[in-house]
Amino acid sequence: MPSEAVLVEGARKRYGDKDALDGLDLAIGRGTVHGLLGPNGAGKTTTVRILATLLRHDEGLVRVAGHDVRTGAREVRRRIGLLGQHAALDEELGGRQNLEMFGRLHHLGARRAGTRADELLERFGLADTGRKPVRHYSGGMRRRLDLAASLITEPEVLFLDEPTTGLDPRARGEVWEAVRSLVGGGVTVLLTTQYLEEADRLADRISVVDRGRVVADGTPDQLKARVGADRVDVVVRDATRLDEAAGLLPVARAEVTVDVDRRRVGAPVADRMAALAETVRALGAAGIEAEDIALRRPTLDEVFLRLTADEKEAAA
Numbered sequence: 001m002p003s004e005a006v007l008v009e010g011a012r013k014r015y016g017d018k019d020a021l022d023g024l025d026l027a028i029g030r031g032t033v034h035g036l037l038g039p040n041g042a043g044k045t046t047t048v049r050i051l052a053t054l055l056r057h058d059e060g061l062v063r064v065a066g067h068d069v070r071t072g073a074r075e076v077r078r079r080i081g082l083l084g085q086h087a088a089l090d091e092e093l094g095g096r097q098n099l100e101m102f103g104r105l106h107h108l109g110a111r112r113a114g115t116r117a118d119e120l121l122e123r124f125g126l127a128d129t130g131r132k133p134v135r136h137y138s139g140g141m142r143r144r145l146d147l148a149a150s151l152i153t154e155p156e157v158l159f160l161d162e163p164t165t166g167l168d169p170r171a172r173g174e175v176w177e178a179v180r181s182l183v184g185g186g187v188t189v190l191l192t193t194q195y196l197e198e199a200d201r202l203a204d205r206i207s208v209v210d211r212g213r214v215v216a217d218g219t220p221d222q223l224k225a226r227v228g229a230d231r232v233d234v235v236v237r238d239a240t241r242l243d244e245a246a247g248l249l250p251v252a253r254a255e256v257t258v259d260v261d262r263r264r265v266g267a268p269v270a271d272r273m274a275a276l277a278e279t280v281r282a283l284g285a286a287g288i289e290a291e292d293i294a295l296r297r298p299t300l301d302e303v304f305l306r307l308t309a310d311e312k313e314a315a316a
Contacts, residue, residue, distance in 0.1 A: 005156065006188070006227065008047070020043050037304060088149070093134060103116050272295050
């Protein structure tokens with residue numbers, strides 16, 4: 001059995017004269033969550049549709065659960081689940097009825113479909129609502145039920161295409177918890193998302209996609225390290241002294257960022273504790289009062305913006 005649950009090498013997909021995928025490479029280890037990040041039109045959904053055998057690629061190797069998506073599409077479909085951006089539920093049916101329906105569509109017998117529905121309702125904390133019409137479910141409950149439906153055949157690999165779009169923070173947290181439980185049970189998850197926090201919280205590894213190819217790949221911490229070291233941020237009480245505070249940070253002035261609206265200056269630093277101590281001393285000596293001083297790592301938002309900006313500059 002190959003170590004990768006998903007392997008993509010040099011995948012290309014064209015629509016007319018536009019390359020949706022331009023030599024995309026991707027390797028996803030078994031039993032992990034792999035995040036796929038990128039701006040709109042980067043190729044994320046095209047990638048998922050090809051992996052799920054819903055779309056044929058033009059060139060390259062694409063294997064899922066050890067099977068080629070072209071020559072072994074039926075075997076691939078037996079081993080995957082797919083949760084799209086929009087719920088695929090019948091609003092008038094109850095949760096259990098929806099799951100039973102999906103089970104029968106996947107050729108499960110009536111008894112097995114009912115048993116599987118009960119198992120999934122219990123697993124996702126929906127057992128008490130199984131007979132309630134889905135139209136009365138909250139957003140988080142609907143998404144958990146939709147996720148349960150994608151697991152009706154106990155897939156090895158699950159594709160989640162922007163699964164929490166439009167959900168409030170509480171509902172998003174419910175879906176995150178459900179995803180973590182799946183991976184704990186051995187399922188491999190490919191997650192496409194535009195929520196950087198979501199990828200940071202869930203993904204073991206992340207691939208950043210832009211213009212149809214992977215421009216960066218690594219763990220969240222590895223990607224953050226590519227943007228730079230730790231940062232020191234200072235919020236000053238008196239906005240008129242913002243420039244003066246910027247000049248006191250223990251780095252070259254060109255590295256300092258200034259946010260006038262938030263009265264904040266910041267800069268990357270090599271020795272975080274020494275930089276913090278020096279900043280506090282310099283501000284105190286200058287009589288500049290700080291409302292807040294903090295050390296932090298770069299965020300995935302900063303990684304994403306830097307990497308995609310670099311790609312645009314390279315393409316210009």
